[in-house]
Amino acid sequence: MTPGSVSYDSRSTAHICTHGVMSRWRLLFLAVSMIALAGCDGRPTATVARSDSTKNAAGEVARGTDPGGAQGAGASDSVAHSRMFEGADDTAPVRLNPRRTRHDEISYSAAIRAGRKAIANWPAAPAVLSGAILPQYRIVAYYGNPHSKRMGVLGEYPEQEMLSMLDNTVAMWRKADPSTPVIPAIHLVAVVAQGYAGPDGKWRLREGPDTIEQAYRWAQSCQGLLFVDIQAGQSTLQQELPPLLTYLERPDVHLGIDPEFYMHHKREGIRPSVKVGQMMSTDVNYVIQVLDQLAREKNLPPKILVVHRFRADMVPDAENIRPTPRVQVVMHMDGWGPPWLKFDSYKDYIVQHPVAFTGFKFFYHNDTKSGEPMLTELEVLQLLPHPLYLQYQ
Numbered sequence: 001m002t003p004g005s006v007s008y009d010s011r012s013t014a015h016i017c018t019h020g021v022m023s024r025w026r027l028l029f030l031a032v033s034m035i036a037l038a039g040c041d042g043r044p045t046a047t048v049a050r051s052d053s054t055k056n057a058a059g060e061v062a063r064g065t066d067p068g069g070a071q072g073a074g075a076s077d078s079v080a081h082s083r084m085f086e087g088a089d090d091t092a093p094v095r096l097n098p099r100r101t102r103h104d105e106i107s108y109s110a111a112i113r114a115g116r117k118a119i120a121n122w123p124a125a126p127a128v129l130s131g132a133i134l135p136q137y138r139i140v141a142y143y144g145n146p147h148s149k150r151m152g153v154l155g156e157y158p159e160q161e162m163l164s165m166l167d168n169t170v171a172m173w174r175k176a177d178p179s180t181p182v183i184p185a186i187h188l189v190a191v192v193a194q195g196y197a198g199p200d201g202k203w204r205l206r207e208g209p210d211t212i213e214q215a216y217r218w219a220q221s222c223q224g225l226l227f228v229d230i231q232a233g234q235s236t237l238q239q240e241l242p243p244l245l246t247y248l249e250r251p252d253v254h255l256g257i258d259p260e261f262y263m264h265h266k267r268e269g270i271r272p273s274v275k276v277g278q279m280m281s282t283d284v285n286y287v288i289q290v291l292d293q294l295a296r297e298k299n300l301p302p303k304i305l306v307v308h309r310f311r312a313d314m315v316p317d318a319e320n321i322r323p324t325p326r327v328q329v330v331m332h333m334d335g336w337g338p339p340w341l342k343f344d345s346y347k348d349y350i351v352q353h354p355v356a357f358t359g360f361k362f363f364y365h366n367d368t369k370s371g372e373p374m375l376t377e378l379e380v381l382q383l384l385p386h387p388l389y390l391q392y393q
Contacts, residue, residue: 080125083135083180084357084385088116094382099372100339107340108379111347115384122354122385127325131251131301133183133225134328134357134388139304140173141185141227142166143393145192146211152393153364154188154215163222169392170222176377180388184224185254187306187391188215191240193231193261193272203233203263203272204240212247219252227306229256233272234263237283241290248291249298256306257287259314260334276311281320288327295326304328306359306389309349310335318353330389332359336366339375346383359389 094108144152153162170184190212192205219226228247230240247253259279261272284307291303305327309315323329335345350358360380367374380387
């Protein structure tokens with residue numbers, strides 16, 4: 001089966017609908033020297049102090065610390081919290097689009113209240129090293145695969161139209177929040193869950209260098225980032241991550257992993273999308289360790305790891321995920337549906353299961369099926385913690 005003929009299966013769950021077997025895209029380029037010294041807009045990057053003790057009583061690496069002893073120069077926890085929870089004490093009534101329903105308003109208010117309550121217990125951020133993108137910047141990413149029109153904008157529109165759309169979307173976020181610089185990104189599904197087992201029975205397709213390099217050129221053309229994404233099917237992260245390390249050695253390439261299509265913990269041979277997949281914290285921590293080691297060995301600025309989630313059981317022990325200063329973890333609300341459903345999902349699966357930074361997903365088609373307009377930048381910006389990774393499919 002060719003990449004363009006990949007199986008597509010849309011589903012719904014009791015709490016939120018999911019996207020099809022494929023989707024994600026868009027990039028932005030930052031040279032290491034620019035990131036390390038000032039970032040895109042010339043601002044100095046924030047740095048942070050780290051605790052002298054990085055292990056708990058059991059000898060395990062504690063949350064928010066760097067087992068390798070990476071040093072920051074300032075105070076990171078306050079930097080991250082100020083970015084993610086700015087305005088959290090504001091008691092002014094929330095403002096939604098006039099076309100929203102009463103159900104939307106109730107769920108929106110509940111999500112914001114939950115965010116305010118989460119401030120005190122939000123995990124301490126690891127040290128912010130020189131060159132770190134979060135929390136100083138916001139990322140706006142386009143998602144997909146160029147071989148499929150059904151996976152997202154990356155394959156749905158001609159190249160120049162898609163890039164122009166991304167430029168416009170980035171401009172809207174800059175206007176909505178001028179205080180936070182915005183970096184565009186291309187989020188490419190580089191390992192694609194398939195509707196058939198294939199010769200090795202892994203139910204996934206690996207994209208070749210031509211496709212990945214094409215996406216990287218798109219990212220560079222808009223001075224953005226590239227994310228390569230893994231939908232592993234019946235394969236494992238241990239098998240699928242190493243072939244991508246050659247791209248992740250580049251300072252402007254980052255990673256996404258998708259529990260929805262990770263069937264390793266499900267029954268052997270089950271087709272992706274028949275059931276929603278699952279990753280454990282040990283799976284995510286394996287990826288963090290590999291990226292951390294890569295950043296150390298290649299002297300790279302910190303990597304970003306995006307973990308997609310729209311149900312609790314997709315990462316049932318998320319509290320055990322261990323970010324490091326060299327790997328900034330984004331827990332990304334990846335569900336589609338009407339506004340109230342997206343607000344509920346952000347509250348239930350992101351806010352109430354804190355890891356580090358947060359993301360929010362927009363679907364150009366699936367979010368508007370009910371006739372309501374897609375959520376606006378200003379509506380999403382009122383959520384707490386404020387999402388710093390925004391993805392469009």
